[in-house]
Amino acid sequence: MTSSPIWHPFTQHGLQPEMIPVRSARGAWIKTPAGDLILDAISSWWVVTHGHCHPRIVGAIEEQARRLDQVIFAGFTHAPAEMLARGLIDIAPEGLAHVFFSDSGSTSVEVALKMALGYFRNIGAPRRRIVALEHGYHGDTIGGMSVGARGIFSAAYETLLFEVERIPFPSPGNEQATIDAFDAACANEPTAALIVEPLVLGAGGMLVYDARVLQELQRIARHHGALFIADEVMTGWGRTGALFASDKAGVTPDILCLAKGITGGSLPLAVTLCTSDIFEAHRSTDRSKTFFHSSSYTANPIACAAAVANLEIWREEPVADKIAALTMAQEERLGALRSHSAFSDARQIGTITALDLNVPDAGYLASVGLQLMQHFLDRGVLLRPLGNTIYVMPPYCITPDELDLVYASIAEAPDVLAGESP
Template identity: 65%
Template structure:
C-alpha cells in the first residue's frame, strides 16, 4: 500500500525507495534554496537545462512582458512576433544549410518530429525508405518513437511491444572508432535506411560517453555519400555544453535535421525546435493536402516560451556568454585533473563544460547500487548531483564559480572515501 504523503508521481523515481522530496522555494544563479533554508549548488543544471543561471533577470523580464501581451494562440494558421524572431535568430546561429524551424514542446517531441520529417520526406518523393540507424548506448527520449531509436534496456523494457526495429552501430570507444564507421557504412549500403540519428560528441543518459569530432565528421560524410539523412540530436549537447554553441560546429558539419531543446529558453520554460534542410520542407509542400506534415501540440510555439527563447538567443549574441563558457570549461579541466591519477576512479573525461568519471565498484551501470547512495551523499552535502549509476558527472550552469566547483569535487573525493 502506498505510504507517500504526496500523490504526485515523480519522473525517473522509485517511490518505494525514495524518501521525502526536497522542496525548493526559489532559484538564483547556480543555487537552489530549500524550504528548510538550505542553499544547494546545482551541479547538473537541473537536468541539463539551465545555462545562464536560475531566474536570469533578462529572461525573466522577457517572460513577464510577453505574459501581459499574448500568452497563447493556436499556431496553425497564425503566427506571432516572438516565434518569428526565434526562428530568424536560430537560423543565423545554427550551422549553415538549415532552412526551416518547426516548434514543439520538449526534447523527446523534437526528435519525434525529426523522425517523422525523415519518413515523410522519403514517402513524399516516392521512395520506400523507413529504416532508422542508431548508435549503441544512445538515448533520445521517452516517447514511443524516441525509445525505439534509443538503447534497449531498463528504460524501455516494459514497452518493448510498442517499439519498432532499428539498426544499431557500436559506440566509437577510444581506439575502436573504425568498427563504428565500418558498421555505419555497411548499414547505409545494404539496408537503404531513411536516416541515421546520433547525439553529437556526447551520449548523455547513456553514461556521458564521449567521442572525438573527427568521428562525427566521418559519420556525416558516410551518410551524405549514401544519401541517408543525418539527424543530430543536440537536445543536451547544444547551447555551449560541448564548448561551442552546437556540438556539430566542432566537426564542421551541418546536419540534415537538427533537434534543440533544454537550454533553448535558458532553462526557464519548456520549448523545443527541429530544424531541417529546405528540400525536406519542399517534399511536404504541395496542393495535395495528404502531404501535409501532420504533427502538432496545443502549445506549439507558445508566445511566452518563445519570448524566453528570444531573450536566451540575445544572450548568445553577446561575446561575453562565449567567454563565460570557455571559463567554465577551463575551471572544469583544472578541477577534474587530479582524478586522472586517482586509482579509485576510471575513464576520467571532459568535453567542453561537461566532466565525467567512473567510480570503481563491483557492480557498474545505471542500476549500480552505489548510485542512490551517491545521490543521497551529495544531497546531504547540499549538492544537486544525480549520478548515472557509478558514473558521476558535473554539468553546471555557466555562472558557477571556482569555489562552487571546488566544493563539488571535494564531495566527489569524499564520497569515494566514505562509500566504497
C-alpha cells in the same frame, strides 16, 4: 503532512519516498523552504545555462505574459516565434532553413523521425530504416525509445517499439568499426536516416567520442542518400564548448533537434530544424503531403519570448568567455582526481566532465547511485549520478569556489561510502 499524490520522473518511490521541496533559485543555487542552499551542479537536468532566474529571461516572460499568453499555431503566427525562428537560422549550422516548434526534447526527436520518413515518402522513394548509435538516448516517447538504447529504460514497452539498425559506439581505438558498420548498413538496405548525439552520449553514460567519426558518418550518409539527424537536446547551447556540437565537429546535419537550454532553462520549448529540401518535400497543393504533427502549445508565445531573450544573452553577454573559463576550471579540477585509485575513465568535453567510481556492480542501476546522490546532497550539492558514473554539468555562472565545493564532495565520496570520515 500527508504524502504527496505526485508520481515523480525517473524515481523509484519505494527507495526515495520523500522529495526535497524547493522555494526559489538564483544563479547556481536552489533554496529550500527551510532556507537550505543546494548547489545545482547538473543545471537541473541539463537545462539551466546562464543560471536560475536570469533577469533578462524573467523580464521577457513577464512582459510577454501581459501581451499574449497563447494562440493556436495552425493558421496563425506571432512575433516571438518569428523572431526566434529567424534567430535560430542565423546561428544554426549552415543549410538549415526551416524551424518546427514542439515542447520537449523527446518530441523534437519524434518530429525529426517523422520529417525523415515523410520526406522519402513524399518524393516517391519511401525508405523505412533508421540507424542509431549504440548506447544512445533520445527521449522517452515511443519513437525516442525506439532509436535509443534498449534496456532497463524501455524493457516494459518493447512491444510498442519499432526496430532500428544499431552501430557500435566508437570507443577509442574502435572508431573504424563504427564507420564500417554504418557503411555496411546503408549498402545493405536503403536508409532513411542516421540519428546521433554528436560527440557525447548523455544518459548513456557521458561517453565521449571523436569528431572524425561524425564527419565520416555524415560523409557516408550523403553518399547513400540518407539523412543525418543531430540530436543536440543535451549537447546544444555551449555544453561541448561550442554553441552546437555539430559546429565543434565540423558537420552540418540535415535535421537538428534542440531543446533544454533553448530558453536558458526557464520554460519548456523545443525545435526541430531542417533543410529546404525536407520542407519542400512536404509543401504541396496535395493535402496528403502535409506534415501531420502538432501539440496544443506549439510555439507558445511566452516560451518563445524566453528563448528570444536567451538568444539576446548569447549575442550581447560574454557567454563564450564564461564557457571557456568554465571549461578550463573543470579541466583543472578533474585533473586532480585522475590519479585517485577509486575513480577511472575521467573524461571531459567542453563544460561537461565525468568519471566512474570503481564498484563491482557498475551501470545505471548500480546500488551506489542513490548513496552517492545522498552523499552529495548532504554536502549541499546536487549531483545525480548515472549509476556509478558521476558527471558535472553546471550552469555557466558557477564560480571557482562553487566548483571547489562540487569536486571536494566528489573526492570525499569513496571514503564516505566506505564508512570512513572524509
